[in-house]
Amino acid sequence: MDLKTALFNYTLRLGDTNLILGQRLSEWTGHGPFLEEDLALTNIALDITGAAKSFLEYAASVENKGRTEDDLAYFRNDRQFFNVQLTELPNGDYARTIVRQVFMDCFDFYFYQELSKSKDETLAGIAQKSIKEVTYHLRHSSSWVERFGDGTNESHIKAQNALNELWQFTDELFEMNEVDEVLIKEGIAVDLSIVKTKWDQYITELLNKSTLSKPENVFMQTGSRKGVHTEHLGYILAEMQALPRMYPNAKW
């Protein structure tokens, strides 16, 4: 695999993961459990969708075939998306949204710290900007995991159920393939094994502090690096892409 193909694919992976997570989070807008939390979640969706836009813009410029970030977002099908499957799962109740979010925020927190050292200046720049935002996101989701774990009996059960259901999708965050190999050699991509160690440590401590149990011996799901997803992604794209596909010649 040549460097350009690897960089395009890598940047798409980052763009898609942010895009689909932002899409899911924004479903909460106007429906949050109370106003302050509604605002916080919308704000996080905004940051994440903003990051998606930056990554997809860069992917389009790396590809250099005249496509824009919107072409990439709105005119690819589900087999051409590389977001981790965790992001596309339905929001469920608030515990499930928060547990998914803490997994992603913690990943991003350590991932962007590494990516900010990338030899690719654009990726490093997006990472630097994102670190500030993600630091706040992680504080937000972690504090809710603690509240749920050590709040009421009901919230504890809901949080533990969410952990048990979502854990099988966490390994995918750290999968590396040829794309990573090519780019790590050049000092562009992040060695995800470094992120995994830190992620494990943070999540283990958080769950302990929150009186929640870390699921053990879970069979891990895989697929997104090859564009294989859950059934949910097709519906997300059908909704998100409807308008540009209905009027392909229109500019918005």
Added chain:
Amino acid sequence: MEANKFEEVFESKLAKNEMVEPKDWMPENYRKHLIRQISQHAHSEIVGMLPEGNWITRAPSLRSKVVLLAKVQDEGGHGLYLYTAAETLGISRDELLNNLHTGKAKYSSIFNYPTLTWADIGAVGWLVDGAAIMNQVMLQRTSYGPYARAMVRICKEESFHQRQGFEIMTRLAFGTDEQKAMAQDALNRWWYPTMMMFGPPDSESPNSENAIKWRIKRETNDQLRQRFVNQTVPQIHYLGLTVPDQNLKWNEDKKGYDFSQPDWVEFKNVISGNGPCNKERLAARNKAHNDGAWVREAAQAFAKKRKEIYEAA
């Protein structure tokens, strides 16, 4: 001080254009009027998140998605300042929300109309926020301090929203034939409901007299409506769209347009719960609140435990 002394101080503040602050004495009907108006305004911001939020997941470009998210977040923020301003008058957020959820309190009935196409997001920003600004600009100098200060910030953001809405309309109106038709259709559906936002004609508006004396309002419904039409018609012409009113005509004598009144029977019906989305909006607010109950309880239980640990240490 005797009661009439308090009243004198209050009246002299109004006369001198000074602000009334939360700890100042105020007549009971002034307090009631403000609670009603500020909370109605807060509820409108929160309910207004629903028709606009309806298009976030379907925004047709990443830029427009980010902009719409930011806008809806602003509306929620406005709700928050306004609830806080209302609380300074001695009513709790729980009570205010309960009034909304049980249908006791009103919110702007414009949000009981559906957003059917992407052009509606343009129309809501351009027309609805435009009309809201016209109503609200005068409130920056209203007599109650916390309300006036909240409105300064809100008005700044609302004029940004109005430009955003107009930008969406511009792209559509100068886009493909299908986009232009979408823009015209949205204008047709939002024109009269927007005109209703200024309230019933002056001859039938029971709240105006005191409101003007207290500087809670500075212009009448009909004056504001006229100003809105005068301002908006040239924008519609610029977009190359048609005002959905055959009676619209420039009147040189009054230096303004003559125009048709909206359907006030429809207005009364929408206000009293019979609009196309009243039940859905209220159901959505109730569902969010009820589904969120265990989240709020968990947060309270956790805070209580932490406090006990802290106090024991």
